[in-house]
Amino acid sequence: MIDAQVLTAGTRIVLTYRATEHWATIDANGGIILVATGGTPYGRVDEAGAVARGTKTCQGMNEWHIEDENGVRVSLRTIRDRAAVAGAL
Numbered sequence: 543m544i545d546a547q548v549l550t551a552g553t554r555i556v557l558t559y560r561a562t563e564h565w566a567t568i569d570a571n572g573g574i575i576l577v578a579t580g581g582t583p584y585g586r587v588d589e590a591g592a593v594a595r596g597t598k599t600c601q602g603m604n605e606w607h608i609e610d611e612n613g614v615r616v617s618l619r620t621i622r623d624r625a626a627v628a629g630a631l
Contacts, residue, residue: 543618544572548625555587555606556615557594564594566606574606587618 543549551570556563567575573583574590584590587602594600603622607615625631 543622543625543631544568544570546625546631548621548630549608553608555608555618557591557600557602557605557607559595559605566590566594 544551549568551568553568555566555568555574557566558564565577567577569575569583573585574587575581575583576590576594578594582593584593587606588600589602591600591602591605592598595605603619604617606618608618608621609615622631
């Protein structure tokens with residue numbers, strides 16, 4: 543989604559698991575920089591999500607969200623699906 547300019551480097555994303563928010567940033571290569579690990583880059587949202595949750599697996603596209611200017615959280619899957627419908631992907 544970075545290459546298609548649907549998302550931009552520096553976009554903050556959040557995953558909430560067991561009432562704890564886990565924040566990360568998308569880097570220029572589309573990787574996920576998880577704040578809790580001190581900036582460790584992860585290549586996939588699933589991997590970063592599993593680390594954040596402390597689980598073996600994670601459906602990252604469903605669990606990571608972008609918070610818009612109104613505080614509404616939208617999943618990465620929804621953003622991707624909307625971009626695909628609009629022809630951006």
